Amino acid sequence: MPAERVRTDVGDLAAAGAVRLPDLVADPERGLAELVEMIEAYWELTIAPHWSRIASLLDGDVLYRARLLAERGPGELFNGLDSNITWDGDTLYVTRRRVPRHAELNGRGLLLVPWSSPTRGCSP
DSSP: HHHHHHHHHHHHHTTTTTTTHHHHHHHHHHHHHHHHHHHHOOOOOOGGGGGGHHHHHHHHHHHHHHHHHHHHHHHHHHTTTTTTTTEEEEEETTTOOOOOOOOOOTTTOOOOOOOBTTTTTOOO
């Protein structure tokens, strides 16, 4: 990743006092190498031992939701994901955003990424 992109992407967080980000902005090449090592270590210690189970659960959930979409339509799919997500006609509403935003997809796909919240945790 180009150094300028790193500086741009993390500059605001570093200015807000995020730990170790000033070092990443100052020396992106070294900082990214350290970050990659930390992420790899985290993966090996926390996720790798459970990955086959996690992947199996994710595959099952994707299959379930694809079947739901095919059999009952987008309303059933989206309205059942989370109370902050609703489908009305041809519009998807996500009400949990801090900044209101409208985006026309115009034929482009929509990538849905699972998340966890304190009230709705995910456990493998």
